[in-house]
Amino acid sequence: GAVVSQHPSRVICKSGTSVKIECRSLDFQATTMFWYRQFPKQSLMLMATSNEGSKATYEQGVEKDKFLINHASLTLSTLTVTSAHPEDSSFYICSARAYSARGFPFYEQYFGPGTRLTVT
Amino acid sequence: AQRVTQPEKLLSVFKGAPVELKCNYSYSGSPELFWYVQYSRQRLQLLLRHISRESIKGFTADLNKGETSFHLKKPFAQEEDSAMYYCALSGVETSGSRLTFGEGTQLTVNP
Numbered sequence: 001g002a003v004v005s006q007h008p009s010r011v012i013c014k015s016g017t018s019v020k021i022e023c024r025s026l027d028f029q030a031t032t033m034f035w036y037r038q039f040p041k042q043s044l045m046l047m048a049t050s051n052e053g054s055k056a057t058y059e060q061g062v063e064k065d066k067f068l069i070n071h072a073s074l075t076l077s078t079l080t081v082t083s084a085h086p087e088d089s090s091f092y093i094c095s096a097r098a099y100s101a102r103g104f105p106f107y108e109q110y111f112g113p114g115t116r117l118t119v120t
Numbered sequence: 121a122q123r124v125t126q127p128e129k130l131l132s133v134f135k136g137a138p139v140e141l142k143c144n145y146s147y148s149g150s151p152e153l154f155w156y157v158q159y160s161r162q163r164l165q166l167l168l169r170h171i172s173r174e175s176i177k178g179f180t181a182d183l184n185k186g187e188t189s190f191h192l193k194k195p196f197a198q199e200e201d202s203a204m205y206y207c208a209l210s211g212v213e214t215s216g217s218r219l220t221f222g223e224g225t226q227l228t229v230n231p
Contacts, residue, residue, distance in 0.1 A: 004163075032217065034217070034219075042223065043206065043221045043222060043223040043224055044164075044206070044219075044221045045221075046218060046219060046220070049217065049218065093163075093164070095164075097217060106169070106171060106172065107217070108166055109166070109217075109219065111163045111164040111165065112163065113162075113163045114163070
């Protein structure tokens, strides 16, 4: 259980266009999802926390008008990179927060497989 | 501010040897520490967290608040342990949210 999917797995877009990435929790509901960015050979950096039915909370330095997040349902959050530029090329990973599937009384984050964005 | 440091980007050991992946953290509040693992071509997954005091796949990690460390250890490494390991931190009050990741250690276990 607790599977998270992302679509697409990779996308190439032209500079100036927008691209949408979907993150879905397949077998559970997630009121909270997270979006991360990972540069080559570097760590994951939290971009924003996506809350179902309310506005996302962005980390310092992340432009909310550039990275639009919508969490319209308990199983879907979307990240739209608007007016993409080559420097936005990166690996974007989402996660969904849910109660531990291992039976512990804790929340865990379950990660999606990531989306490789290339802006040409 | 919260910070996680993994001093070794690459670590190589032989099968059957002990392995220790180092993790140090900086956090002003009560920390919750995690180890995540990413096997080749797979997604990131939770290996263990300090609160649950688990031993998963033979790995253990002890939170040392005095040294602000959360090193991951396994007495006898196996080839299938080869993977990227990330140490991560959140505040206890956020219950696993707002994770700060270290830069990761690529572990290679040689036959």
